[in-house]
Amino acid sequence: MLLSDLPSEILALIGRYLLAESLRALTLTCRYFFLVYQPALVRFNAEAHAWGWTPLSLVARHGHDAIVELLLSDPREDPDKCDREGETALFWAARCGQASIVRRLLATNRVNPSGKNRQYQTPLYGAVSRGQTGTAGLLLDTPGVELNCSDEWGRTPFWIAAAQGHISTVEFLLAAPTIDINRPDDTGKTPFIAAAMHRREEVVAVLAKEMRVDLRARDKHGRTALSWAAVKGYQGVVRLLLNIAQLDPGSRDLEGRTPLAHAAWYGHTATVSLLANLEGVDVNSRDHLGRTPLFLAVINGRYDVVHHLCNRADVEQGVIDSTGQTLRMAAQDNEDRTMLALLGSFNLRTEEPPPLAARDFLHIAGFVIALIALCWQISSLI
Template sequence: MSLKKESRTDVQFHLAALRGDCERLKRLLDTGKVHIDSRDRDGTTPLILSAAMGHTDCVRELLAQGADPACCRTDGGTPLFVACQCGHLPVVEELIRRGANVNSCMKDKATPLFIAAQNGHEEVCLALLSAGASVDAARSDRASPLWIAAQCGHQRVARALLAAGAQVDKLRQDGATPLFKAAHKGHAAVVAELLKYKPNLGILPNGQSALHGAAMFGQLACVRLLARRRVAAGNDVVAVTTLRNAAGLTPLQVAAQAGKRDVVAYLKQLEHS
């Protein structure tokens, strides 16, 4: 996108938006010398700057004077995206009230809900869901908001998404579920939330189970949760310890190969219990 050189007044306008100086913002708008959606060298508008910084008064004033809530930076980010990324709930609520599209997408198909989930902003996620955000809208690699929350260890966000009906076993393109990612990353609190929704505990399209993933990376707390749940789900201890991945290895063998001694010790104890 070709951008014209900023005037001195444009620069002042952007600085006022960035700093949250609402009075200065109004005075500059009153001069008639600035365009409400003027862009800096990166294609960023005053509304995007104020939204990113959480300056709710400036956001409200700019929207009242006709700023476009759907304006994009050169990389596709709108005011709603940057507010969701930074967790500025009042700004998010104001943008939604003014008609911002909660199901808009960036170039990689990530939605505002995905961005909020990735950054652990539970209240922002709830606001987006209340406004009609699609709970399972996935990025181009098919990662869902729940998947990214699980990978990042955001328990409260995962809980909110699950309560809103998120698919517990929605796969990313590599065949991994949210449970697998949480287990191999060691996010035991997220694993516990996911287990409430009866996720797949068996072998996944990626050739592993969540238990194998946890065992491989030495995530003992997750191994304990997953092994206990498999037993509670009707699998006896033998079935838990002999579950084989695509390479024909049990969780115990995977842990042994990776040198995860505490996991090996626990699984051996489980075998003999």
């Protein structure tokens, strides 16, 4: 005889001797067990999981409409109960794209459509983070739902949709009349910058055509979308951004570094080549410590970038930074024999470093410049 063949009275008696976790697991095996044990689960408010998931939140995320209806028919069931992360059945249904269940929960008028979890994320945020345009639309049609609310890190639903690359959701939200498409997160990154730094080429292309998007936006470090694409070495995104007339490929951040300098520092040779070949880009631009892209590549041990730049006739090879270091001195300080050998293979146009006393002065001057730049960054965060 199968367990499911037993009368409900005997099953109810067995249930008295089961732990809450075991009872919960049993109810998930078939509808009959759920119908038998559902009253006990509601009465004892048994938790479904270590995270505090309720029966309603479990069945809501998996789209079991009939069981949701059954649970909601019990007046003792709290449809707005949160788990340990502060997430309700509505949050899970929205995140998992269960449109019919979202409608049913909203129709009860017993759930908060703008309730926030521990990260201050709403059901709308949960929906767009997974690209669930359908449930996002249902929530936006609900009175009281805030479109531009920020989570713990200052990220709006539109921000996370752009960063995650959910193009259909991005286009859907762009049509909302109250959308704030340029609201930055706590680090100053706008949705446009977020899309670029996460390699979301489709989103970048769509936002680049949107008149309301601030294409020149900078984060709190003064970095643009192009700067971040260069940091990551995303050639496709870099090419897209370079086709935008309003963007300056030689823009500097608060450290005085250009997109080319960032690409050199992080060793993205193809991106370095792409940027260095642009008309108007200064391949010898210096940051606040007087370091060029070549100098930065030497310091960070980017051999391919160094080889590429040293082969260019327009790259200054005898550069001395504000601390009085030459390229070879920087490689020596790092005890980088491979870099020293690479530099030695080129007939570098070197300059003599300044005398020791002058170099001490330059070290102090370089420290002061760096300190001023740091204070500037800190003041921008306040």
